[in-house]
Amino acid sequence: MKKIALIALMIFIFSLSAYAALEISTDHRSLFFGLMKLGEEKGLAQLGVYHNQITCSSTNGNTWYLKINLLQPLSFAGETIPLENFQWQLVWTNGNGTQVGNYQYKPFSLFPDLVYTSGPGEASGQGINFQFKYSLKIPEVQLSGVYNTAIRFTLTEVL
Amino acid sequence: MAFFSQPAEALELKLEDLSASVEVAAVFSLSLDNPHLAFGLINPGENKILGEGHFFHEAKCRSNNGRSWYLKAQLISLRLLGKEYSLPYSCLKWKISESTGAYRQQTGSDFTAFSSEPELVYTSEGDDPKGREVILRFQYSLTLPREAPAGNYVGQIIFTMTEGT
Numbered sequence: 163m164k165k166i167a168l169i170a171l172m173i174f175i176f177s178l179s180a181y182a183a184l185e186i187s188t189d190h191r192s193l194f195f196g197l198m199k200l201g202e203e204k205g206l207a208q209l210g211v212y213h214n215q216i217t218c219s220s221t222n223g224n225t226w227y228l229k230i231n232l233l234q235p236l237s238f239a240g241e242t243i244p245l246e247n248f249q250w251q252l253v254w255t256n257g258n259g260t261q262v263g264n265y266q267y268k269p270f271s272l273f274p275d276l277v278y279t280s281g282p283g284e285a286s287g288q289g290i291n292f293q294f295k296y297s298l299k300i301p302e303v304q305l306s307g308v309y310n311t312a313i314r315f316t317l318t319e320v321l
Numbered sequence: 322m323a324f325f326s327q328p329a330e331a332l333e334l335k336l337e338d339l340s341a342s343v344e345v346a347a348v349f350s351l352s353l354d355n356p357h358l359a360f361g362l363i364n365p366g367e368n369k370i371l372g373e374g375h376f377f378h379e380a381k382c383r384s385n386n387g388r389s390w391y392l393k394a395q396l397i398s399l400r401l402l403g404k405e406y407s408l409p410y411s412c413l414k415w416k417i418s419e420s421t422g423a424y425r426q427q428t429g430s431d432f433t434a435f436s437s438e439p440e441l442v443y444t445s446e447g448d449d450p451k452g453r454e455v456i457l458r459f460q461y462s463l464t465l466p467r468e469a470p471a472g473n474y475v476g477q478i479i480f481t482m483t484e485g486t
Contacts, residue, residue: 183333183335184333184334184335185335186335186336186337187337188337188339190339191339192339192340192341192342193339193340193341193342194341194342195341195342195343195344196343196344197344197346198343198344198345198346199346199348200345200346200348200385200452214339216337222333232341233338236341236342236343238345239387241451243343243345248341296341298343300343300345301452302452302453302454303385303448303451303452303453304345304385304451304452305345305385305386305387305450305451305452306345306346306347306348306385306386306387306452307344307345308342308343308344308345309342309343309344309345310340310341310342311340311341311342312338312339312340312341313338313339313340313341314336314337314338315336315337315338315339316334316335316336317334317335317336317337318333318334318335319333319334320334
């Protein structure tokens with residue numbers, strides 16, 4: 163009987179542990195820049211001041227970090243658009259932690275760049291929202307075609 | 322209970338991916354800043370150069386579809402203004418005096434005589450087919466044959482940018 167109770171307790175704790183986790187979600191607004199000419203620069207902020215929103219939460223009680231990176235440069239048929247031409251900017255957050263970049267555009271990197279470090283009391287389950295906008299400049303010399311990539315948001319407790 | 326401890330949670334990580342795309346527009350263009358070749362008064366046996374020392378006019382070519390392109394020039398008339406008299410096409414010669422393109426072999430070379438056929442004046446190379454604007458600056462040389470009448474001679478050239486030789 164003791165053994166069964168212990169197993170039940172372990173399952174309960176395991177369930178709690180499963181809920182006590184990091185969560186990240188997006189509003190699923192992909193970045194579609196459409197047709198752009200050579201040398202053209204375009205900002206994506208279709209909702210007025212921002213393009214999409216990311217929500218992070220943690221119940222682990224630990225400091226957490228939001229990072230951003232590209233999985234590959236915008237690519238087409240072996241051609242790429244230079245990373246420095248594609249930039250992101252955090253325009254708003256309701257968090258009280260530390261945001262990196264001082265609300266300025268930063269070029270994307272292939273390695274996760276730190277966007278935000280959670281503040282006190284931000285690891286007890288409440289959702290912290292982040293609003294982003296983006297900018298892309300097509301170089302003067304660039305092959306025509308449809309270039310694709312993916313942006314990755316990472317929520318982690320490892321800096 | 323040790324296997325529910327903090328170290329396992331410290332490695333926790335969550336990811337969300339969003340796609341991004343852009344279509345870079347295709348461009349295939351040719352422009353010429355001054356289409357009129359006017360040599361002014363020229364006498365039999367005399368030679369005149371348009372654009373001497375620098376250039377007479379410039380053609381701007383641009384393509385970013387990745388395929389090689391070619392610029393050709395065809396002289397379609399070379400005549401005495403106000404008369405029915407025409408000169409042989411070989412009296413007029415062309416030269417690229419400056420180029421911003423990757424292919425520079427022809428820049429600064431000697432004048433080449435026109436013929437009745439389109440002349441290949443430039444072949445794209447390097448980054449030219451990826452959208453680099455190639456500016457080609459031309460000079461022209463006209464030598465009036467001794468048997469030709471003096472007067473004001475004008476020429477008409479058609480430039481063609483193509484992806485085929």
